[in-house]
Amino acid sequence: MRYAEITGWGKALPPTVLTNADLEQLVDTSDDWITARTGIKERRIANGEATEMAEVASRHALAAAGLQSEQLDLILLATCSPESLVPASASYLQARLEAVNAGAMDLNANCSGFVYSYVTATALIAAGVADRILVVGVEKLSFITNYLDRNTAILFGDGAGAVIIEATEEPVGLMASELGVDGTTTELLCTPVDGTRGVPGPRDPATSSITLQGQEVFRRAVRMMSESGAAVVRDAGWDLDDVDLLVPHQANQRIIDAAARRLGLDSSKVFTNIHAYGNTSSATVPIALTEALEQGRVAPGDKLVFAAFGGGLTWAAAAVQWGARVEPISTSDAALPKTDKSVMEVLKPNLDFFQKGGR
Ligand code: UT7
Secondary structure (H helix, E strand, O other): OEEEEEEEEEEEOOOEEEEEHHHHHOOOOOOHHHHHHOOEEEEEEOOOHHHHHHHHHHHHHHHHHHHHHHHHHHEEEEEEEHHHHHHHEEEEEEHOOOOOOEEEEOOOOOOHHHHHHHHHHEEEOOOOOOOOOEEEEEHHHHHHOOOOOOOOHHOEEEEEEOOOOOOOOOEHHHEEEEEOHHHHHHHHOOOOOOOOOOOOOOOOOOOOOEOOOOOHHHHHHHHHHHHHHHHHHHHOOOOOHHOOOOEEOOHHHHHHHHHHHHHHOOHEEEEOOHHHHHOEEEEEEHHHHHHHHHHHOOOOEEEEEEEEHHHHHHEEEEEEEEEOOOEEEOHHHOOOOOOOOOOOHHHHHHHHHHOOOOO
């Protein structure tokens, strides 16, 4: 039987930092409120294109796996903030990486997109369609976040995470998964008409930012992340006590804490980095996984659970039997360019646009 092992991992975070103190200058909020209600202290704002972040994360993942880009069979890029409607962002990434033997496609399941993509990539490997797949979660949410709307400005940030998945005969990798959606609830978290539902013409600030009904999304996120997390543990034939590390979507520290409590997992078995990056949607899980490995939180043979929830409303969970590799084979010096601009200078086009009529 063919299994699919994560053999490489990497991340890319823009150098520009948006702190809670910065947000106090933009909207009626406070560091105390944001910290207590979300756990977020800072987020990153991109100064370039999303696939620039994806490229850096991918180069680290390729180096960790000891692979060259031409050895990839497929690039699967999870995003809900694509660079264009046509082509898929995965095409831009394929060109940047010169992955000349790879197919490439995007997958949009919003904040659950990376876990959806990881499950899809594993299935393609198990079916013999591909041997080596690059799976990337990347978002430039600062494009669709109105930093003058305190309901959403405090939550979202930019970033990318990537993994390499390779075929193996060893019984490792994805042991059980659950992919779900309730498409009747799309209005709870969406950018209303920033697509072909809009009328032809320039983007309208009134309808081009993320809108969120926070409390309802919060409740559903806690329920679905804990229920789907418990389901994949059961379907993998594990007990919850067997789980070594939960790598959850980072939307709100309180969502993570409540979901872990419902699962009966001690906080020592939960990886969080939301304080540093906020919610980077499909990028949160691969960034968190990369940092968990960097910090020695994953040991050979560990049992991991990924759990995510987001717009759509989608959810996804995966029970992952880790293999032997917890150290990168090699490293890359790929890095995002530094900038002399202040965070307010980087945000100026966003602020100018939404000042003209955003909510
Ligand atoms: O990937 C899954 C996606 N999920 C999410 O992105 C987020 C899910 N939801 C949440 O994380 C939380 O609902 C929020 C962080 C968005 C909001 O936290 P909350 O504890 O649900 O606050 P709330 O909406 O119930 O608001 C409580 C109070 C209100 O004031 P009143 O009516 O009690 O006087 C709000 O007007 O806090 C006020 N408020 C704020 N105050 C300072 C709302 N936003 C802010 C703010 N700063 N940024």
